[in-house]
Amino acid sequence: DGGxxxxxxxxxxxxxxxxxxxxEQNLNHDAMYWYRQDPGQGLRLIYYSQIVNDFQKGDxxxxxxxxxxxxESFPLTVTSAQxxxxxxxxxxxxxxxxxHQPQHFGDGTRLSIL
Amino acid sequence: xxxxxxDPGPLSVPEGAIVSLNCTYSNSAFQYFMWYRQYSRKGxxxxxxxxxxxxxxxxxxxxxxxxxxxYISLFIRDSQPSDxxxxxxxxxxxxGSQGNLIFGKGxxxxxxx
Numbered sequence: 001d002g003g004x005x006x007x008x009x010x011x012x013x014x015x016x017x018x019x020x021x022x023x024e025q026n027l028n029h030d031a032m033y034w035y036r037q038d039p040g041q042g043l044r045l046i047y048y049s050q051i052v053n054d055f056q057k058g059d060x061x062x063x064x065x066x067x068x069x070x071x072e073s074f075p076l077t078v079t080s081a082q083x084x085x086x087x088x089x090x091x092x093x094x095x096x097x098x099x100h101q102p103q104h105f106g107d108g109t110r111l112s113i114l
Numbered sequence: 115x116x117x118x119x120x121d122p123g124p125l126s127v128p129e130g131a132i133v134s135l136n137c138t139y140s141n142s143a144f145q146y147f148m149w150y151r152q153y154s155r156k157g158x159x160x161x162x163x164x165x166x167x168x169x170x171x172x173x174x175x176x177x178x179x180x181x182x183x184x185y186i187s188l189f190i191r192d193s194q195p196s197d198x199x200x201x202x203x204x205x206x207x208x209x210g211s212q213g214n215l216i217f218g219k220g221x222x223x224x225x226x227x
Contacts, residue, residue, distance in 0.1 A: 004157075040122065042202070042217035043158075090157050102148055103215060105157035 002027045004106035006091050012114045021076045021109045023091035032074035033092040049074055086112050117141055120203055120218030129227050133190040137203035137218045144205040147179050149188045152200045193225045
């Protein structure tokens with residue numbers, strides 16, 4: 001079955017630690033996205049990538065970094081510079097092209113502070 | 115004024131009721147409108163996707179877009195307990211970038227048996 005796999009489901013971060021969230025898709029989509037979801041808040045865009053080896057900052061990129069070395073993979077690193085990392089992180093993908101294409105989501109990673 | 119406004123609820127209805135969920139927006143450039151359903155501890159699942167104004171129906175779900183009023187709705191007929199979830203509206207102007215999808219905060223729906 002095609003889909004987006006995020007791992008781990010739950011992650012704990014210690015003070016001063018960087019952690020990496022995994023996102024893999026087998027939908028053959030070119031575009032991938034990372035969102036952050038806080039209670040009572042809408043989804044906020046962290047980073048997105050429309051093609052391999054290229055990515056753009058979203059609305060709340062500070063304290064985060066990404067890479068896009070393969071079409072299928074778009075890992076997100078939450079660095080120690082992100083002072084409030086506790087949130088639900090969602091990865092999405094879509095087919096870029098003429099006209100807008102809807103985004104499809106993985107089941108998220110919940111990050112908490114130890 | 116926020117770009118997309120959505121009543122957070124919670125909204126509680128009896129099984130079989132017709133549910134109406136709504137979002138208003140301020141950016142007249144929005145052309146693409148989506149509704150996502152999100153179960154607890156899961157990612158959002160695309161329910162409905164519409165372009166510009168008009169209605170779209172899929173089974174028990176109907177999406178309406180009124181661009182003149184900057185108002186979109188999702189109707190659920192014959193609601194079931196399995197419809198209990200948070201419903202997120204999302205919209206885009208597609209200004210040439212794929213990174214401009216704007217979400218509402220979501221409405222939490224509970225359908226009681």
